[in-house]
Amino acid sequence: MKLLLILLLIIFFILAAVSFPLKTVSYEIFTDKITKPVRIAQISDLHGEYYGRDMKTLLEAVDASSPDVIVLTGDIFDDVRDNENTRIFLKAAVSEYPFFYVSGNHEMRKDGWANFKQEAADMGITVLEGENVGFMGITICGASSTGDGRLTFDGSVEKCAKEAGNGFNVLLAHYPEKIGYYRSFGKFxxxxxxxxxxxxxxxxxxxxxxxxPDQGLFPEYAGGMYEFDDDCMIVSRGLSRTKNVIPRIFNNPELVIIDILPESEENS
Ligand SMILES: [Fe+2]
Structure with missing residues (x-):
């Protein structure tokens, strides 16, 4: 028993020491609501993480996928950590790609959102707080966290749903555990x-x-694609890595690429 425990500890420390590198994870969604493909890159939970000198590792991963647009689904800036890496990445990529940004809980803390959203807007990034924007035949709906930065949106999801048309609607919203609430509108x-x-x-x-966080042990929506009736949710496993108290094990930080494709292209 003692030997087994020692062995498990050794395995743990070896795994913890192993760097699980950035991974690009791709998904395809077919729909009859569009006529031309759209490729989205999703960046989430960056928390000011370092990805090589001048953020080259992340920038090159994005460039390798040539997305039409980048969406930022919260916790891109951090309330405690240094945000210089986030700034370097955004400034470099914003000249190449359109950006849409919603906040996460970490941007809301200590009233940080007012500064972060201004900073992002000054770079040329579109910040969404309950607004919908048409983009290449789809609609991007952005529900920012508001109030205390926890699981509240101060009506921004409702606003997005109310103004959403019958086309292909993509909702950006930081918290996956609220999926029942998002789906209750039948719009996304x-x-x-x-x-x-x-x-x-x-x-x-x-x-x-x-x-x-907010889901506890063995979370139902930890990461990946979750398919429902005619709709689905993709949860990014995020990009924060080195500064976590508990290391990531078999849980690569990820860049998510989503191809939204016309149904006519399925099996063709
Ligand atoms: Fe978060």
Whole structure:
């Protein structure tokens, strides 16, 4: 028994020491609501993380996928950590790609959102707080966190739903555990979320995440694609890595790429 414990501890420290590198994770969604493909890159929960000199690793990963647009689904800036890496990445990428940005809980703390959203807007990033924007035949709906920065939106999801048409609607909203609420409007074809950090530890094919904030142990929505009736949610496992108290194990930080494709292209 003692030997087994020692062995488990050794395995743990080896795994913890292993760097699980940035991974690009791709999804395809077919719909009869569009006629031309749209490729979205989702960046979530960056928390000012370092990705090489001048953020080259992340920038090159984005460039390799040539997205039409980048969406930022919250916790891009952090209330405690240094945000210089976030700034370097955004400033470099904003000249190449259109950006849409909603806040997460960390941007809301200490009244940080007013500054972060202004900073992003000054760079040329579109900040969404309950607004919908038409983009290449789809609609991007952005529900920012508001109030105390926890699981509240101060009506921004309702506003998005009310103004959404019958086309392909993509909702950007930081908290995946609120999926029942988002779906209750019957308006959003795709929800893009983050916040769960992949549940920090994974056991591939067995456990999709050990613990996530606001979901607790064995979170239902730790990361990946969740398909419902005619709609779905993609939860990014996020990009924060080195500064977590608990290391990520089998839980690569990820850049998410979503291809929204006309149904006519399915099986063609
Ligand atoms: Fe978060």
């Amino acid at each position: 074809d795709l929800v893009l979320s983050g916040h769960a950090h992949g549940g920090q530890w994974r056991v591939p094919y067995l456990i999709n995440g050990l613990f996530s």
